[in-house]
Amino acid sequence: MGPVRKPTTTIELRDGLTVVLRPIDDGDRQALHAYLDGLGPMARQRRFLQALPHVPDRLLNMLTAPAATTLVLVAMHGEEIIGEAILGPDAHDPAVAHIGYSVAERVRRRGLGRAMVGRLLEVAGDRGVSTVRADMAADNHPSAALLSGLGAAMRFEDGLIVAELECCPRHLVAA
Numbered sequence: 001m002g003p004v005r006k007p008t009t010t011i012e013l014r015d016g017l018t019v020v021l022r023p024i025d026d027g028d029r030q031a032l033h034a035y036l037d038g039l040g041p042m043a044r045q046r047r048f049l050q051a052l053p054h055v056p057d058r059l060l061n062m063l064t065a066p067a068a069t070t071l072v073l074v075a076m077h078g079e080e081i082i083g084e085a086i087l088g089p090d091a092h093d094p095a096v097a098h099i100g101y102s103v104a105e106r107v108r109r110r111g112l113g114r115a116m117v118g119r120l121l122e123v124a125g126d127r128g129v130s131t132v133r134a135d136m137a138a139d140n141h142p143s144a145a146l147l148s149g150l151g152a153a154m155r156f157e158d159g160l161i162v163a164e165l166e167c168c169p170r171h172l173v174a175a
């Protein structure tokens, strides 16, 4: 996967809340820390597939200064981060990209997770990626339902659910 286009867009959630999706930047570190802290240990574990009782600096570094081939999106409500999502290349196969995402608990089930994944699929498609993959804990039903609703093929592998989406006609992923 080559360097990715960095889209900024404004969306409206199901209840009318206006949210800006944009690439993260250096100045977001404090807001990101507050957001990830507020997610709590269980959602952090689901998002990052490791126990994270606290938000480590290395995670903030990784998300706020991603490699050129990686896109980190933040969902902004005013100055507050209410969601984040990442699209990164596979280490071996340029036709494959990996995604991860999370949404603040108080704004879940309003379509933000689906909108962020949709945006990542559009970027991936633009960049010539043919398969987008997400790995999630075997009990992560919300995430599995989100991706299966977008048409992902699901399988179990090494104790995780692996979801794969073929990229990516725009009409299937529009927010």
Ligand SMILES: CC(C)(COP(=O)(O)OP(=O)(O)OC[C@H]1O[C@@H](n2cnc3c(N)ncnc32)[C@H](O)[C@@H]1OP(=O)(O)O)[C@@H](O)C(=O)NCCC(=O)NCCS
Pocket (backbone or CB within 6 Å): 043, 044, 046, 047, 048, 099, 100, 101, 102, 103, 104, 107, 108, 109, 110, 111, 112, 113, 114, 115, 134, 135, 136, 140, 141, 142, 143, 145, 146, 147, 149
């Ligand atoms: C998974 C997560 C990102 C979903 O975010 P969200 O904004 O609530 O998702 P959406 O509102 O876009 O939901 C899209 C669809 O996913 C499914 N879904 C989402 N949450 C669900 C839940 N709790 N139970 C069942 N289905 C659910 C539904 O099909 C939903 O469509 P519908 O509301 O029209 O029925 C959110 O629950 C989260 O942050 N979880 C913790 C972190 C995580 O697990 N990340 C994924 C690991 S990669």
